[in-house]
Amino acid sequence: MTVRSIVVEGLGRRFGDFVAVRDVSFHVEKGEIFGYLGANGAGKSTTIRMLSGLLEPTSGRALVAGHDIAKAPDKVKASIGYMSQKFSLYLDLTVRENLEFFGGIYGSWGRALSRRVDETLESIDMRSLAETSTAALPGGLRQRLALGSALFHKPPIVFLDEPTAGVDPASRREFWKLIRGISSAGTTVFVTTHYMDEAEYCARIGLMVAGKLVALDTPAALKSEWVPGRILRFEGEGLVRALSEIRRTHGVVEAQSFGNGVHVRFDPGHTTDQSVLAAVAALPAVKVRLTEPVEATLEDVFLAAADRKAEDAVRGGAS
Amino acid sequence: MSSILATTLGRDFGKAPSVNRAVGEISLEIPRGELFGLIGPDGAGKTTLLRMMAGLLPPTRGSVRVEGIDPFGKEADHARDVIGLVPQEHSLYGDLSVGENLDFFADLYGLTGDDLRTRRDRLLSITRLGPFQARRASQLSGGMYKKLAVACALLHQPEVLLLDEPTNGVDPPSRRELWELLYEFVEGGMTVVVTTPYMDEATRCHRVALMDRGEFIALAPPQQLIDSLDAAVLEVALASVPEAREKATAVVEASPLVVASSPLGASLRVVVERGNEPAVAAELAGLGTLVPAAASFEDLFLTAIARRERDAKSSTARKEAA
Numbered sequence: 204m205t206v207r208s209i210v211v212e213g214l215g216r217r218f219g220d221f222v223a224v225r226d227v228s229f230h231v232e233k234g235e236i237f238g239y240l241g242a243n244g245a246g247k248s249t250t251i252r253m254l255s256g257l258l259e260p261t262s263g264r265a266l267v268a269g270h271d272i273a274k275a276p277d278k279v280k281a282s283i284g285y286m287s288q289k290f291s292l293y294l295d296l297t298v299r300e301n302l303e304f305f306g307g308i309y310g311s312w313g314r315a316l317s318r319r320v321d322e323t324l325e326s327i328d329m330r331s332l333a334e335t336s337t338a339a340l341p342g343g344l345r346q347r348l349a350l351g352s353a354l355f356h357k358p359p360i361v362f363l364d365e366p367t368a369g370v371d372p373a374s375r376r377e378f379w380k381l382i383r384g385i386s387s388a389g390t391t392v393f394v395t396t397h398y399m400d401e402a403e404y405c406a407r408i409g410l411m412v413a414g415k416l417v418a419l420d421t422p423a424a425l426k427s428e429w430v431p432g433r434i435l436r437f438e439g440e441g442l443v444r445a446l447s448e449i450r451r452t453h454g455v456v457e458a459q460s461f462g463n464g465v466h467v468r469f470d471p472g473h474t475t476d477q478s479v480l481a482a483v484a485a486l487p488a489v490k491v492r493l494t495e496p497v498e499a500t501l502e503d504v505f506l507a508a509a510d511r512k513a514e515d516a517v518r519g520g521a522s
Numbered sequence: 523m524s525s526i527l528a529t530t531l532g533r534d535f536g537k538a539p540s541v542n543r544a545v546g547e548i549s550l551e552i553p554r555g556e557l558f559g560l561i562g563p564d565g566a567g568k569t570t571l572l573r574m575m576a577g578l579l580p581p582t583r584g585s586v587r588v589e590g591i592d593p594f595g596k597e598a599d600h601a602r603d604v605i606g607l608v609p610q611e612h613s614l615y616g617d618l619s620v621g622e623n624l625d626f627f628a629d630l631y632g633l634t635g636d637d638l639r640t641r642r643d644r645l646l647s648i649t650r651l652g653p654f655q656a657r658r659a660s661q662l663s664g665g666m667y668k669k670l671a672v673a674c675a676l677l678h679q680p681e682v683l684l685l686d687e688p689t690n691g692v693d694p695p696s697r698r699e700l701w702e703l704l705y706e707f708v709e710g711g712m713t714v715v716v717t718t719p720y721m722d723e724a725t726r727c728h729r730v731a732l733m734d735r736g737e738f739i740a741l742a743p744p745q746q747l748i749d750s751l752d753a754a755v756l757e758v759a760l761a762s763v764p765e766a767r768e769k770a771t772a773v774v775e776a777s778p779l780v781v782a783s784s785p786l787g788a789s790l791r792v793v794v795e796r797g798n799e800p801a802v803a804a805e806l807a808g809l810g811t812l813v814p815a816a817a818s819f820e821d822l823f824l825t826a827i828a829r830r831e832r833d834a835k836s837s838t839a840r841k842e843a844a
Binding site: 241242243244245288341342343365368370371372373374376380383387397399400403404443459461495505506509 | 695
């Protein structure tokens, strides 16, 4: 039997005339890594603040670890760990002192406190750095310490709001190793990120656009639903400038710049690799150096969802 | 003429005996109209280097010239006219509106008249901030805030634009827009230097310097750096067994033979030293097979950093043994 850690039904939050979150419903299973994606200002942080018992919803309801967020926000707060991009650590304290300080807040003391500090240091792989000043740690390690603080009181659920923003790939990789570890130990992880490669590690993903949850599924299902068809990657010269011509090619659904190349998506029922390649190579001032088929990425999904939403807004006028 | 010229430029922090060499001795020449990227792990010295170029932090050794001007010399005031800076931290006034922030920066640079108005309108239009002129900076989303910071840094028409992680925390569509802006600027002849933790952005630069512990460990056009990677890049073609990816990830992360690994869509890719492919394939038996894959900038970055760490560890071990 699967146990639901988080159950959200018709949740909404209004600030005056502005609807930050509109009628959102989903659930998260125990031990699941659930990714919550969306553009800046799409309502991700507002949702997290509600689910953390920090902000009252204006409509709908949610249960977090079995507690109603509106009726028992204090019980919700005790059941969760929270870490944001702007996490708070005391830079003039050592690594150990920071954890002791957090333990104190949660009412832990004496031998139990020092044992839990050691356990936490072990779990974030920072035992050898216990006596190091926090100010001397590079960003990636500070992030790990912040995660340790969020997990100190052994919450069954942890909310991570852009935990790896601005962190280099090697440190991000280490951080995600920890996240996968706590998830397989049974902790539910609710995470937001702008790094689409990280989102691939989520069991399921919810995609927010302008306050609404527009998609919710596994990464693989999202890709086949939002970016169907076949994608060819082109590298070479003059491609970015020729994007609008490429888009007019027969059978092409979409063309976008991607890294140092261009991704061209087309409907294989209407055209073939060969004819798309020939059409692109024939454009004036375009020199194709490389072509390869690529798998759709979650960034493609993200962009497709944001585009479709924008089109709907134009068609639907003020609604 | 070179737009930026650094000669054995370096900066230390702290006093002896605990001196931290944030930037060692860097020599670098960036021609006008180049889009130059500084890439490296946290604490590599990217921001320190950028701040020296901007004239905000005096170097401990060496020198820097921007458009021929020494930003720490007699013409320091003139250097401010040719340099635009978008710092990492919040640099705008949150309680001022978009329009008021632009006006404030115009005052700061003593800009007036028709030229200013034309320039202001153009920046509002290319950043698509026109409709949001009355919105307070503190109410802007991350992407819009960064675009406003770029607009403010460009009001005085600098020849050189320095950006410190401009897309940090910015969502994918806005990230793409910001890069399209940068391309437009360099096509107009501006020199742009940018730091970023996003590897796909590194490949968008004309040239990149890979920085680690205060030194450049590589400097070339990104594709050239990728092509020069002397290791095997492989994709794990996963077998259809339950939790294949999870199990393969665990194997790969635990294997001392794997130099670097990263997620690749629903699968994963690994970098191994040449010759070790069969041994890694054996470790993955039953979970997936290895197929050659095209190297990416991320593979290059992870490999370069992992090798340097390994070398540093083995030299410490040698010292301890001696």
